[in-house]
Amino acid sequence: MPNCTLTQEQIDRAVSFHGHECPGLWIGLRAAELCLRELGHNDEIPIIAVVETDMCGVDGIQVLTGCTLGKGNLIHKDLGKTAFSFYRTTDNKALRAVFHREAMGPEGQELRDLMKKVFAGTASEDEQHRAKSLKAQARQRVFEAPLDDLFTVAAPAQPAPRSAKILDSLTCSACGESTMESRTRRFAGETYCIPCFADVEQKV
Template identity: 55%
Template structure:
Protein backbone atom coordinates (compact mmCIF):
# COMPACT_ATOMS: atom_id res chain seq x y z
CA UNK A 1 0.00 0.00 0.00
CA UNK A 2 1.43 3.42 -0.97
CA UNK A 3 2.31 6.03 1.63
CA UNK A 4 -0.67 7.42 3.54
CA UNK A 5 1.15 10.51 4.86
CA UNK A 6 -0.37 13.64 3.33
CA UNK A 7 1.50 15.65 0.71
CA UNK A 8 1.41 18.65 3.04
CA UNK A 9 3.21 16.71 5.79
CA UNK A 10 5.73 15.33 3.31
CA UNK A 11 6.45 18.89 2.16
CA UNK A 12 6.81 19.96 5.80
CA UNK A 13 9.32 17.16 6.31
CA UNK A 14 11.26 18.17 3.19
CA UNK A 15 11.37 21.79 4.37
CA UNK A 16 12.66 20.74 7.80
CA UNK A 17 15.38 18.52 6.35
CA UNK A 18 16.38 20.88 3.56
CA UNK A 19 16.21 18.56 0.55
CA UNK A 20 14.48 15.50 -0.86
CA UNK A 21 16.39 12.22 -0.82
CA UNK A 22 15.98 8.44 -0.44
CA UNK A 23 16.87 8.48 3.26
CA UNK A 24 14.14 10.99 4.05
CA UNK A 25 11.58 8.81 2.28
CA UNK A 26 12.67 5.83 4.41
CA UNK A 27 12.14 7.90 7.55
CA UNK A 28 8.69 8.98 6.38
CA UNK A 29 7.65 5.36 5.91
CA UNK A 30 9.13 4.36 9.30
CA UNK A 31 7.15 7.13 11.00
CA UNK A 32 4.04 6.09 9.08
CA UNK A 33 4.51 2.53 10.37
CA UNK A 34 4.83 3.81 13.94
CA UNK A 35 1.61 5.80 13.66
CA UNK A 36 -0.17 2.86 12.03
CA UNK A 37 0.95 0.35 14.66
CA UNK A 38 0.85 2.48 17.82
CA UNK A 39 -1.44 5.41 17.07
CA UNK A 40 -1.05 9.13 16.29
CA UNK A 41 1.33 11.24 18.40
CA UNK A 42 -1.49 13.22 20.01
CA UNK A 43 -3.06 10.03 21.43
CA UNK A 44 0.11 8.19 22.43
CA UNK A 45 3.31 8.72 24.39
CA UNK A 46 5.72 7.76 21.64
CA UNK A 47 9.42 7.05 22.05
CA UNK A 48 11.71 6.47 19.06
CA UNK A 49 15.05 4.68 19.26
CA UNK A 50 17.05 5.13 16.07
CA UNK A 51 20.12 3.09 15.18
CA UNK A 52 21.35 5.54 12.54
CA UNK A 53 21.98 9.25 12.19
CA UNK A 54 20.90 9.41 8.55
CA UNK A 55 18.37 11.73 6.89
CA UNK A 56 15.33 9.66 7.86
CA UNK A 57 15.65 10.63 11.52
CA UNK A 58 14.53 14.15 10.59
CA UNK A 59 11.30 12.72 9.17
CA UNK A 60 10.71 10.79 12.38
CA UNK A 61 11.08 13.99 14.41
CA UNK A 62 8.59 15.90 12.26
CA UNK A 63 5.96 13.18 11.92
CA UNK A 64 6.04 11.56 15.37
CA UNK A 65 7.00 14.53 17.52
CA UNK A 66 9.91 12.59 19.03
CA UNK A 67 12.90 14.90 19.58
CA UNK A 68 16.19 14.90 21.47
CA UNK A 69 15.09 17.91 23.51
CA UNK A 70 12.01 16.10 24.84
CA UNK A 71 14.01 13.00 25.65
CA UNK A 72 11.80 10.72 23.54
CA UNK A 73 14.25 10.38 20.63
CA UNK A 74 17.22 8.16 21.49
CA UNK A 75 20.18 7.62 19.17
CA UNK A 76 22.10 4.35 19.37
CA UNK A 77 25.09 4.58 17.07
CA UNK A 78 24.92 1.09 15.55
CA UNK A 79 25.03 2.18 11.89
CA UNK A 80 21.91 0.16 11.06
CA UNK A 81 18.84 1.34 9.17
CA UNK A 82 16.61 0.30 12.05
CA UNK A 83 14.01 2.16 14.07
CA UNK A 84 12.27 1.08 17.27
CA UNK A 85 9.10 2.73 18.50
CA UNK A 86 7.35 2.42 21.85
CA UNK A 87 4.09 3.74 23.24
CA UNK A 88 4.50 4.28 26.97
CA UNK A 89 0.73 4.56 27.43
CA UNK A 90 -0.16 1.35 25.63
CA UNK A 91 2.95 -0.58 26.62
CA UNK A 92 3.61 -1.75 23.07
CA UNK A 93 6.75 -1.54 20.98
CA UNK A 94 8.35 -2.82 17.80
CA UNK A 95 11.59 -2.62 15.81
CA UNK A 96 11.53 -1.97 12.06
CA UNK A 97 14.59 -2.93 10.01
CA UNK A 98 14.81 -1.49 6.49
CA UNK A 99 14.86 -4.08 3.71
CA UNK A 100 17.46 -3.02 1.10
CA UNK A 101 16.15 -5.70 -1.26
CA UNK A 102 13.27 -3.38 -2.11
CA UNK A 103 15.71 -1.35 -4.20
CA UNK A 104 15.99 -4.19 -6.71
CA UNK A 105 18.44 -3.85 -9.60
CA UNK A 106 18.52 -0.09 -9.06
CA UNK A 107 20.05 -0.64 -5.65
CA UNK A 108 22.71 -3.03 -6.96
CA UNK A 109 23.74 -0.61 -9.70
CA UNK A 110 23.72 2.35 -7.33
CA UNK A 111 25.89 0.57 -4.74
CA UNK A 112 28.44 -0.29 -7.42
CA UNK A 113 28.55 3.34 -8.56
CA UNK A 114 28.83 4.59 -4.97
CA UNK A 115 31.82 2.28 -4.44
CA UNK A 116 33.46 3.79 -7.52
CA UNK A 117 32.75 7.28 -6.20
CA UNK A 118 34.34 6.37 -2.85
CA UNK A 119 37.39 4.94 -4.65
CA UNK A 120 37.69 8.04 -6.84
CA UNK A 121 37.31 6.01 -10.05
CA UNK A 122 33.83 7.12 -11.11
CA UNK A 123 33.47 8.82 -14.51
CA UNK A 124 31.35 11.91 -15.16
CA UNK A 125 28.82 9.78 -17.02
CA UNK A 126 28.64 7.30 -14.15
CA UNK A 127 28.25 10.13 -11.64
CA UNK A 128 25.31 11.46 -13.64
CA UNK A 129 23.81 7.96 -13.74
CA UNK A 130 24.24 7.64 -9.96
CA UNK A 131 22.36 10.89 -9.39
CA UNK A 132 19.57 9.76 -11.72
CA UNK A 133 19.18 6.47 -9.85
CA UNK A 134 19.07 8.24 -6.47
CA UNK A 135 16.22 10.41 -7.72
CA UNK A 136 14.10 7.34 -8.50
CA UNK A 137 14.40 5.71 -5.07
CA UNK A 138 12.13 8.05 -3.03
CA UNK A 139 9.18 7.24 -5.29
CA UNK A 140 10.00 3.54 -5.02
CA UNK A 141 9.86 3.79 -1.23
CA UNK A 142 6.71 5.92 -1.10
CA UNK A 143 4.82 3.53 -3.37
CA UNK A 144 5.92 0.30 -1.67
CA UNK A 145 3.99 -1.61 0.95
CA UNK A 146 5.24 -1.22 4.50
CA UNK A 147 5.65 -4.99 4.79
CA UNK A 148 8.01 -4.84 1.80
CA UNK A 149 9.89 -1.87 3.24
CA UNK A 150 10.59 -3.20 6.72
CA UNK A 151 11.09 -6.38 8.69
CA UNK A 152 9.12 -5.81 11.90
CA UNK A 153 9.83 -7.45 15.25
CA UNK A 154 7.65 -6.98 18.32
CA UNK A 155 9.62 -5.85 21.37
CA UNK A 156 8.85 -7.48 24.72
CA UNK A 157 11.04 -4.99 26.58
CA UNK A 158 9.51 -1.87 28.14
CA UNK A 159 10.06 1.57 26.66
CA UNK A 160 13.17 3.49 27.73
CA UNK A 161 12.50 5.44 30.92
CA UNK A 162 11.49 9.10 30.61
CA UNK A 163 14.26 11.68 30.55
CA UNK A 164 15.31 13.01 33.96
CA UNK A 165 16.82 16.36 34.87
CA UNK A 166 19.94 15.53 36.87
CA UNK A 167 22.32 17.64 38.92
CA UNK A 168 25.20 19.33 37.10
CA UNK A 169 28.71 19.09 38.56
CA UNK A 170 31.75 21.25 37.81
CA UNK A 171 34.56 19.43 36.02
CA UNK A 172 37.61 19.74 38.23
CA UNK A 173 39.88 20.32 35.23
CA UNK A 174 38.07 22.78 32.94
CA UNK A 175 35.46 24.02 35.41
CA UNK A 176 32.55 23.55 33.02
CA UNK A 177 29.22 22.33 34.42
CA UNK A 178 28.45 18.79 33.30
CA UNK A 179 25.39 16.60 33.81
CA UNK A 180 26.15 14.20 36.67
CA UNK A 181 25.43 11.08 34.61
CA UNK A 182 28.05 12.15 32.03
CA UNK A 183 30.92 12.76 34.45
CA UNK A 184 33.85 10.42 35.05
CA UNK A 185 35.90 9.80 38.21
CA UNK A 186 39.69 9.79 37.92
CA UNK A 187 42.05 9.70 40.90
CA UNK A 188 39.30 11.02 43.15
CA UNK A 189 38.40 13.92 40.85
CA UNK A 190 35.20 14.56 38.91
CA UNK A 191 35.89 15.15 35.20
CA UNK A 192 33.84 15.83 32.09
CA UNK A 193 34.22 13.32 29.24
CA UNK A 194 36.68 15.40 27.13
CA UNK A 195 38.97 16.03 30.11
CA UNK A 196 38.77 12.38 31.15
CA UNK A 197 39.72 11.34 27.60
CA UNK A 198 42.86 13.48 27.83
CA UNK A 199 44.12 11.87 31.03
CA UNK A 200 42.90 8.41 30.04
CA UNK A 201 45.08 8.49 26.90
CA UNK A 202 48.14 8.91 29.09
CA UNK A 203 47.54 5.76 31.15
Protein backbone atom coordinates in the same frame (compact mmCIF):
# COMPACT_ATOMS: atom_id res chain seq x y z
CA MET B 1 1.36 6.59 -3.85
CA PRO B 2 -1.39 3.98 -3.42
CA ASN B 3 0.14 2.23 -0.37
CA CYS B 4 1.44 5.37 1.35
CA THR B 5 -0.86 7.29 3.66
CA LEU B 6 1.46 10.26 4.08
CA THR B 7 0.29 13.55 2.64
CA GLN B 8 2.39 15.68 0.33
CA GLU B 9 2.42 18.33 3.05
CA GLN B 10 4.01 15.87 5.50
CA ILE B 11 6.63 14.88 2.95
CA ASP B 12 7.35 18.51 2.07
CA ARG B 13 7.83 19.40 5.75
CA ALA B 14 10.37 16.62 6.15
CA VAL B 15 12.23 17.59 2.97
CA SER B 16 12.34 21.24 4.12
CA PHE B 17 13.70 20.22 7.51
CA HIS B 18 16.27 17.82 6.09
CA GLY B 19 17.36 20.08 3.25
CA HIS B 20 16.97 17.70 0.30
CA GLU B 21 15.18 14.58 -0.90
CA CYS B 22 17.06 11.31 -0.82
CA PRO B 23 16.42 7.57 -0.42
CA GLY B 24 17.41 7.64 3.24
CA LEU B 25 14.82 10.28 4.02
CA TRP B 26 12.11 8.30 2.22
CA ILE B 27 12.91 5.23 4.34
CA GLY B 28 12.61 7.28 7.51
CA LEU B 29 9.30 8.74 6.36
CA ARG B 30 7.81 5.31 5.75
CA ALA B 31 9.12 4.12 9.15
CA ALA B 32 7.46 7.17 10.72
CA GLU B 33 4.27 6.29 8.86
CA LEU B 34 4.41 2.84 10.44
CA CYS B 35 4.75 4.42 13.90
CA LEU B 36 1.82 6.76 13.27
CA ARG B 37 -0.34 3.89 12.06
CA GLU B 38 0.45 1.48 14.87
CA LEU B 39 1.21 3.69 17.88
CA GLY B 40 0.16 7.27 17.14
CA HIS B 41 1.92 10.64 17.41
CA ASN B 42 3.88 11.87 20.41
CA ASP B 43 1.63 14.93 20.66
CA GLU B 44 -1.29 12.61 21.37
CA ILE B 45 0.34 9.95 23.53
CA PRO B 46 3.93 9.51 24.81
CA ILE B 47 6.15 7.80 22.22
CA ILE B 48 9.86 6.98 22.42
CA ALA B 49 11.84 6.29 19.25
CA VAL B 50 15.15 4.43 19.18
CA VAL B 51 17.13 4.69 15.93
CA GLU B 52 20.08 2.42 15.20
CA THR B 53 21.56 4.66 12.54
CA ASP B 54 22.43 8.33 11.99
CA MET B 55 21.26 8.30 8.37
CA CYS B 56 18.95 10.83 6.73
CA GLY B 57 15.78 8.98 7.69
CA VAL B 58 16.14 10.02 11.32
CA ASP B 59 15.10 13.54 10.30
CA GLY B 60 11.90 12.18 8.78
CA ILE B 61 11.13 10.40 12.03
CA GLN B 62 11.70 13.55 14.06
CA VAL B 63 9.44 15.65 11.85
CA LEU B 64 6.54 13.21 11.59
CA THR B 65 6.41 11.43 14.96
CA GLY B 66 7.25 14.28 17.31
CA CYS B 67 10.11 12.26 18.80
CA THR B 68 13.20 14.47 18.82
CA LEU B 69 16.70 14.41 20.21
CA GLY B 70 16.11 17.63 22.12
CA LYS B 71 13.04 16.31 23.90
CA GLY B 72 14.91 13.18 24.92
CA ASN B 73 12.37 10.82 23.36
CA LEU B 74 14.54 10.05 20.33
CA ILE B 75 17.54 7.92 21.25
CA HIS B 76 20.40 7.22 18.85
CA LYS B 77 22.28 3.95 19.09
CA ASP B 78 25.29 3.97 16.78
CA LEU B 79 24.85 0.44 15.42
CA GLY B 80 24.83 1.18 11.68
CA LYS B 81 21.54 -0.63 11.11
CA THR B 82 18.56 0.77 9.20
CA ALA B 83 16.32 -0.17 12.08
CA PHE B 84 13.85 1.87 14.08
CA SER B 85 12.03 0.98 17.31
CA PHE B 86 9.01 2.80 18.66
CA TYR B 87 7.54 2.46 22.16
CA ARG B 88 4.18 3.72 23.44
CA THR B 89 4.78 4.15 27.12
CA THR B 90 1.18 4.17 28.31
CA ASP B 91 0.46 0.55 27.41
CA ASN B 92 3.96 -0.75 26.51
CA LYS B 93 3.00 -1.43 22.90
CA ALA B 94 6.15 -1.39 20.81
CA LEU B 95 7.62 -2.42 17.47
CA ARG B 96 11.00 -2.61 15.76
CA ALA B 97 11.15 -2.09 12.00
CA VAL B 98 14.17 -3.23 9.97
CA PHE B 99 14.38 -1.97 6.40
CA HIS B 100 14.73 -4.48 3.57
CA ARG B 101 17.62 -3.20 1.46
CA GLU B 102 16.36 -5.21 -1.51
CA ALA B 103 13.20 -3.10 -1.43
CA MET B 104 15.19 -0.46 -3.31
CA GLY B 105 15.03 -2.76 -6.31
CA PRO B 106 17.72 -4.21 -8.56
CA GLU B 107 19.07 -0.72 -9.24
CA GLY B 108 19.66 -0.04 -5.56
CA GLN B 109 23.39 -0.82 -5.46
CA GLU B 110 24.03 1.12 -8.67
CA LEU B 111 22.22 4.12 -7.22
CA ARG B 112 24.25 3.95 -4.00
CA ASP B 113 27.50 3.84 -5.96
CA LEU B 114 26.46 6.76 -8.14
CA MET B 115 25.26 8.86 -5.20
CA LYS B 116 28.67 8.47 -3.57
CA LYS B 117 30.22 9.96 -6.70
CA VAL B 118 27.61 12.73 -6.87
CA PHE B 119 28.23 13.79 -3.26
CA ALA B 120 31.99 13.56 -3.77
CA GLY B 121 31.73 15.77 -6.86
CA THR B 122 33.36 13.15 -9.10
CA ALA B 123 30.30 12.01 -11.09
CA SER B 124 30.35 12.65 -14.83
CA GLU B 125 27.41 14.35 -16.52
CA ASP B 126 26.13 10.99 -17.76
CA GLU B 127 26.47 9.51 -14.27
CA GLN B 128 24.56 12.45 -12.79
CA HIS B 129 21.72 11.91 -15.26
CA ARG B 130 21.71 8.18 -14.54
CA ALA B 131 21.63 8.82 -10.79
CA LYS B 132 18.70 11.22 -11.22
CA SER B 133 16.77 8.62 -13.22
CA LEU B 134 17.47 5.83 -10.72
CA LYS B 135 16.57 8.11 -7.83
CA ALA B 136 13.16 8.80 -9.36
CA GLN B 137 12.58 5.05 -9.79
CA ALA B 138 13.64 4.37 -6.20
CA ARG B 139 11.37 7.10 -4.86
CA GLN B 140 8.39 5.66 -6.65
CA ARG B 141 9.26 2.17 -5.46
CA VAL B 142 9.62 3.19 -1.79
CA PHE B 143 6.47 5.28 -1.63
CA GLU B 144 4.30 2.83 -3.54
CA ALA B 145 5.33 -0.28 -1.63
CA PRO B 146 3.22 -1.67 1.23
CA LEU B 147 4.93 -1.13 4.56
CA ASP B 148 5.16 -4.90 5.04
CA ASP B 149 7.29 -5.10 1.89
CA LEU B 150 9.65 -2.42 3.15
CA PHE B 151 10.21 -3.54 6.74
CA THR B 152 10.44 -6.62 8.89
CA VAL B 153 8.40 -5.69 11.93
CA ALA B 154 8.69 -7.48 15.27
CA ALA B 155 8.61 -6.75 18.98
CA PRO B 156 11.84 -5.09 20.17
CA ALA B 157 14.20 -7.34 22.10
CA GLN B 158 14.97 -4.50 24.48
CA PRO B 159 12.49 -2.84 26.87
CA ALA B 160 11.54 0.79 26.45
CA PRO B 161 14.27 3.22 27.51
CA ARG B 162 13.46 5.27 30.56
CA SER B 163 11.82 8.62 29.93
CA ALA B 164 14.04 11.70 29.82
CA LYS B 165 14.78 13.21 33.25
CA ILE B 166 16.10 16.58 34.35
CA LEU B 167 19.40 15.94 36.13
CA ASP B 168 21.72 18.13 38.16
CA SER B 169 24.89 19.56 36.64
CA LEU B 170 28.27 19.20 38.32
CA THR B 171 31.44 21.21 37.81
CA CYS B 172 34.40 19.41 36.25
CA SER B 173 37.46 19.58 38.52
CA ALA B 174 39.78 20.04 35.53
CA CYS B 175 38.13 22.37 33.05
CA GLY B 176 35.57 23.96 35.34
CA GLU B 177 32.72 23.44 32.90
CA SER B 178 29.23 22.47 34.03
CA THR B 179 28.41 18.88 33.03
CA MET B 180 25.24 16.81 33.30
CA GLU B 181 25.58 14.56 36.34
CA SER B 182 25.02 11.34 34.40
CA ARG B 183 27.90 12.21 32.06
CA THR B 184 30.50 12.85 34.75
CA ARG B 185 33.19 10.47 35.96
CA ARG B 186 34.74 10.14 39.43
CA PHE B 187 38.46 9.59 40.00
CA ALA B 188 40.49 9.95 43.20
CA GLY B 189 37.65 11.85 44.85
CA GLU B 190 37.30 14.35 42.00
CA THR B 191 34.54 14.86 39.45
CA TYR B 192 35.45 15.08 35.76
CA CYS B 193 33.66 15.55 32.45
CA ILE B 194 34.27 12.75 29.94
CA PRO B 195 37.06 14.48 27.90
CA CYS B 196 38.97 15.49 31.04
CA PHE B 197 38.53 12.04 32.55
CA ALA B 198 40.12 10.58 29.40
CA ASP B 199 43.08 12.93 29.85
CA VAL B 200 43.46 11.91 33.50
CA GLU B 201 43.37 8.22 32.57
CA GLN B 202 46.15 8.73 30.03
CA LYS B 203 48.36 10.34 32.66
CA VAL B 204 47.91 7.59 35.23
